[in-house]
Amino acid sequence: MVNKERDFNVSGGKRRVLLVEDEIVNQEIMRTILNDTYEVIVAETGEDAIKIVSSQYETLSIVLLDLNLPGISGIEVLRRLKDDPTYSRLPVIVMTADSDAEVECLTLGAIDFIPKPYPQPKVILARILRTVELSEDRDILRFTERDRLTGLYNKEFFYRYVSQFDLYHKDVPTDAIVFDINHFRTINDRYGKTRGDEILRNIAENASNVADDVGGIVCRNEPDEFMLYCPRRNDYDSVLDRLSVVTEDGENGENRIRLRMGVYSDADKTLDVERRFDRAKMAADAVRGNLTEPIGFYDNSMRETEVLAAQLIDDFPSALREKQFVVFYQPKFDVRYSEPVLSSAEALVRWKHPKLGMVSPGVFIPLFEQNGLIQQLDHYVWSETGAQIRRWKENFNMSVPVSVNVSRVDLYDSGLVNKLLNIVKENGLNVRELILEVTESAYTENSEKIVEKVKQLRELGFLIEMDDFGSGYSSLSMLSYLPIDALKLDMQFIRNAFNGNKDTRLLEAMIRLAGSFEVPTIAEGVETEEQVFTLKAMGCDFIQGYYFSRPLPANEFERFIEEKKAPFNRLENVRQTG
Ligand code: C2E
Numbered sequence: 075m076v077n078k079e080r081d082f083n084v085s086g087g088k089r090r091v092l093l094v095e096d097e098i099v100n101q102e103i104m105r106t107i108l109n110d111t112y113e114v115i116v117a118e119t120g121e122d123a124i125k126i127v128s129s130q131y132e133t134l135s136i137v138l139l140d141l142n143l144p145g146i147s148g149i150e151v152l153r154r155l156k157d158d159p160t161y162s163r164l165p166v167i168v169m170t171a172d173s174d175a176e177v178e179c180l181t182l183g184a185i186d187f188i189p190k191p192y193p194q195p196k197v198i199l200a201r202i203l204r205t206v207e208l209s210e211d212r213d214i215l216r217f218t219e220r221d222r223l224t225g226l227y228n229k230e231f232f233y234r235y236v237s238q239f240d241l242y243h244k245d246v247p248t249d250a251i252v253f254d255i256n257h258f259r260t261i262n263d264r265y266g267k268t269r270g271d272e273i274l275r276n277i278a279e280n281a282s283n284v285a286d287d288v289g290g291i292v293c294r295n296e297p298d299e300f301m302l303y304c305p306r307r308n309d310y311d312s313v314l315d316r317l318s319v320v321t322e323d324g325e326n327g328e329n330r331i332r333l334r335m336g337v338y339s340d341a342d343k344t345l346d347v348e349r350r351f352d353r354a355k356m357a358a359d360a361v362r363g364n365l366t367e368p369i370g371f372y373d374n375s376m377r378e379t380e381v382l383a384a385q386l387i388d389d390f391p392s393a394l395r396e397k398q399f400v401v402f403y404q405p406k407f408d409v410r411y412s413e414p415v416l417s418s419a420e421a422l423v424r425w426k427h428p429k430l431g432m433v434s435p436g437v438f439i440p441l442f443e444q445n446g447l448i449q450q451l452d453h454y455v456w457s458e459t460g461a462q463i464r465r466w467k468e469n470f471n472m473s474v475p476v477s478v479n480v481s482r483v484d485l486y487d488s489g490l491v492n493k494l495l496n497i498v499k500e501n502g503l504n505v506r507e508l509i510l511e512v513t514e515s516a517y518t519e520n521s522e523k524i525v526e527k528v529k530q531l532r533e534l535g536f537l538i539e540m541d542d543f544g545s546g547y548s549s550l551s552m553l554s555y556l557p558i559d560a561l562k563l564d565m566q567f568i569r570n571a572f573n574g575n576k577d578t579r580l581l582e583a584m585i586r587l588a589g590s591f592e593v594p595t596i597a598e599g600v601e602t603e604e605q606v607f608t609l610k611a612m613g614c615d616f617i618q619g620y621y622f623s624r625p626l627p628a629n630e631f632e633r634f635i636e637e638k639k640a641p642f643n644r645l646e647n648v649r650q651t652g
Pocket residue numbers: 404421422423434435436439448452455479480481511541542565598599600601618619620621625
């Protein structure tokens with residue numbers, strides 16, 4: 075399927091011409107005409123010509139072919155070259171005294187003619203140059219519109235072809251489809267990049283066959299994401315089947331590479347092509363991680379989400395200006411003693427939207443992570459939090475460290491370290507008072523870069539908590555080399571352990587293993603006394619959750635600070651009166 079790319083190799087600054095000519099005199103004439111501009115290689119028979127083409131195809135710019143040859147004829151050489159997809163794009167000019175052969179040669183794929191006896195040298199040179207340039211332009215176009223690895227269209231060209239497709243299929247209902255490999259990174263890690271590339275090429279090949287069969291077009295967008303545009307169908311189960319590939323997996327035998335698919339059926343053609351595929355992508359994301367239902371369809375509820383998303387993005391700048399984002403604080407308790415002791419808090423943002431009321435971060439954080447607005451929002455939350463830590467220090471004469479969430483996107487910001495240090499400095503804090511929560515999935519996504527950045531922050535003294543541990547795909551063994559100061563067990567993970575047929579063995583093993591690496595554990599989302607009791611018995615160090623408190627506005631949170639101060643106050647009183 076994938077044609078070999080021809081490089082425009084130029085030898086010693088000259089393009090190479092293959093002259094297929096048995097007559098010495100004609101060889102000499104052509105050499106004299108061409109030598110200044112081209113490097114000329116001569117083949118005296120058709121067999122030689124085929125041999126040279128097959129071994130030097132990539133460096134040849136053009137073939138000049140005499141029709142009267144000993145052995146196989148020039149016509150036969152032409153037919154063989156044009157029949158082989160590997161060489162078919164190499165341009166051929168036929169040289170002949172027989173004007174009757176013209177039609178046959180053109181039908182076979184020759185591009186032009188040079189009559190014999192030869193015309194003026196400048197005419198010959200002009201014809202050759204024009205042919206070579208035309209062919210190179212075509213190859214450059216091919217090169218730029220195709221993805222190098224798979225030979226499929228790239229996104230830009232695909233979008234153009236989709237528009238053309240619409241012009242030719244005006245009244246045909248059409249589907250926009252996105253499909254994507256589940257955990258492609260893990261596949262790359264597990265099998266290596268070469269295997270990963272091979273898997274991508276296999277899927278591309280399947281996709282290209284499917285596109286041919288269903289009368290559609292296909293492209294590769296992101297490394298592991300493909301897009302298909304085709305007349306409406308209702309057999310996507312079998313389409314998905316045909317796309318998927320199986321790979322050998324050493325001792326485990328065969329392993330099916332799992333794909334997920336999003337279908338925006340009967341796409342609205344008045345929408346931008348990009349928007350149509352955004353919808354298909356939204357449908358694909360809705361089935362992320364769903365192994366039983368790998369195909370998602372764009373529907374009305376997604377439309378509502380989309381409208382809401384557009385509104386939130388529009389409203390963001392004014393919301394930030396008008397301080398509609400409010401930081402709430404949820405306490406974390408140290409449970410290693412007989413009585414739980416307040417140890418720190420987590421800053422959690424809420425949006426007091428003038429029309430929508432209180433909007434939860436679960437709605438807008440993922441959205442702002444997609445379009446980068448998260449960087450501005452997080453910076454705002456960190457600044458607010460820094461100022462709050464300072465005020466508590468001043469008002470209560472006590473340090474309450476607070477953790478802030480650092481999004482994956484923030485870790486790619488080259489200004490991150492300075493932003494954080496400035497907040498610490500401006501508020502006269504100790505770096506250890508502004509704790510950073512980094513979600514586990516950030517580590518697995520681009521481990522090396524992220525690990526480096528986190529290490530740097532840690533060397534500056536920041537404490538790092540790994541958030542949502544257990545939700546991603548990192549393994550516990552990562553704990554031995556990841557730069558972290560505490561592990562926050564994912565809420566879902568705790569919920570599962572205490573669900574219905576309660577099974578806390580995994581939870582216990584994790585806490586114990588973290589302990590063996592001397593990494594303290596924090597359990598979040600803890601709601602019941604039973605959970606607190608069990609977690610404590612397992613050796614969990616800190617607990618955060620509704621059992622102790624929901625996230626609260628700063629002033630309401632202060633009761634925990636006062637409570638913590640109380641024993642000291644009493645002690646002070648005793649000292650003073652005693
Ligand atoms: P997270 O960082 O894992 O935060 C914990 C979430 O669990 C919070 O949800 C919290 O309110 C909730 N939670 C705490 N205890 C319990 C409990 O006992 N039961 C239940 N059911 N839930 C509990 P929230 O505030 O809705 O935040 C959701 C997520 O949004 C956070 O998850 C965090 O990933 C993100 N987020 C919140 N604020 C920020 C922020 O300022 N910046 C960034 N980048 N992300 C934020």
